[in-house]
Amino acid sequence: MITKEDVEHIGWLARIDISEQETVEYMEKLNSVLGYFGQLDELPTEDVAPTYHVAEIYNVFREDVVEESLPQEVVLANTEHKQDGTFRVPKIG
């Protein structure tokens, strides 16, 4: 079971502001889903290897060569918050 404090902590980890009222709602719905996930506990998997993906491809390499990329102004075109060819954001702390 996750608590209100857990929801607040996860919200911080995921960088999503959650209001007091939402915390309770999330706690209930998240617990209902986590309860369902709990059914996996009954399945013994000690000797089973995890599958991260099913593609039978390992370590795709390429030559380290410089190639043309998108022009700076195109990359910056989707925001108003920019300065001197960079994205502008508020200070960290």
Add this chain to the structure above:
Amino acid sequence: MAKWMSVAQVKEKIEESSAEEVTAHYLEVIKKSKINGYIKVSEKALEQAKKIDAEEHDGPLAGVPIAIKDNISVVGLPSSCGSKILEGYAPPFNAHVIEKLLAAGAVILGKTNMDEFAMGSSTETSYFGPTANPWDLERVPGGSSGGSAAVVAAGEAPFSLGSDTGGSVRCPAAFCGVVGLKPTYGAISRYGVVAYANSLEQVGPLANNVRDIAVLMDVIAGYDRRDSTSIDSKTEYQKALVEDVKGLKIGVPKEFFGEGTHPDVEKAVWNAIHKYEDLGATWEEVSMPHIKYALASYYIIAMSEASSNLARFDGTRYGLRENGENWHAMVSKTRAEGFGTEAKRRILLGTYALSAGYHDKYYLKALKVRTLVKQDFDKALSKVDLLMAPTMPNPAFKIGEKIEDPLTLYLSDVNTCPINLAGVPSISVPCGFTDGLPIGLQIIGKPFDEPAVLRAAYTFEQNTDYHTKRPLEVA
């Protein structure tokens, strides 16, 4: 012009008149739409069609219009993924599949509605409001590619592209009575497709018939160095369209006919299997004991990957930005304001499943269960050529019916998400109706054996008329 046309019929019309006239026809149909299938109709579609006419383009899709799910990047059109957080965003590059379509001469009609970031099975979580099912406007079209399926069913595009992470092409195909293919993982490049759960998802075509699915696959499939999971299987999809299933061995996994399966769905799927028997195929029951754990495994993996993938939406480079006194506040407020409830739920659950102390219990456990599910598929498909089952246990439900309880909604993916865990190909084809609502038959194949899947689907279609039925609500 006929409202519902196959790609071959569209090409005939272009021959007789012009690409411009055909595109104008579709734009006219879209204008009268009752279903909210498009988020954005392209203002450049007519211009693009005119250019195809002027150039006498001879590509395989010269002048043929297509609708694109809004999580696939198209230069010149906004890409919202059904979310407020991408407000105002226009991708600076085309997805690989769009490059292929444009080179083939296709005309992009617009971007279709979807569950926010492809998270849902009903298209109700879209910021732009729900899409209606053309067969009953009070019902959902399925999701998450609900717009892409509904516009094809309503004659607002001859075919479309969706994406399928846990059933997002096959579910709406079944609910809207169209054909939808989830190709083998790696068959199509995901470059330019906004990631939700990248170890599970594939772009998939939707159309009114199996042939058009193969036509589209021949254009969009293949290796692309920008997606290192893509593979060139050298498949010639249209060549697979042979009307013959003699000697075909079908496996029927009883785990896909669970308690909650609607009796009419069960009946329609068995009728289809018996139809195959009449046509010379054989069937046997197979058991896949870990399927009952697939849904939980799928959701843990999908949410975990989502929590990481969606971290990029931070108000910095594109889309919505809220003001905050520092970086963390700006990002946290932007994400609180920009994401809808379901997207937030999945990000929070995924974050939790990956967090210190819970990683092994949830994420690692789910990956191990994924191995067992994959082994079930390997084993079953070593004995038979194809598996057949209902795509969805039930027909389309009412708008608003399931949206309040996430778990109820997740449970509707029970027959589609195991396929994504195993990465195998699967198609949904119309196989019947219940109370005027379409039912989908799911045909599942071995990795990269799309030819067997398409051949079986094509043979069924040639011997039944379900795919010719049209929704009267939008006629």
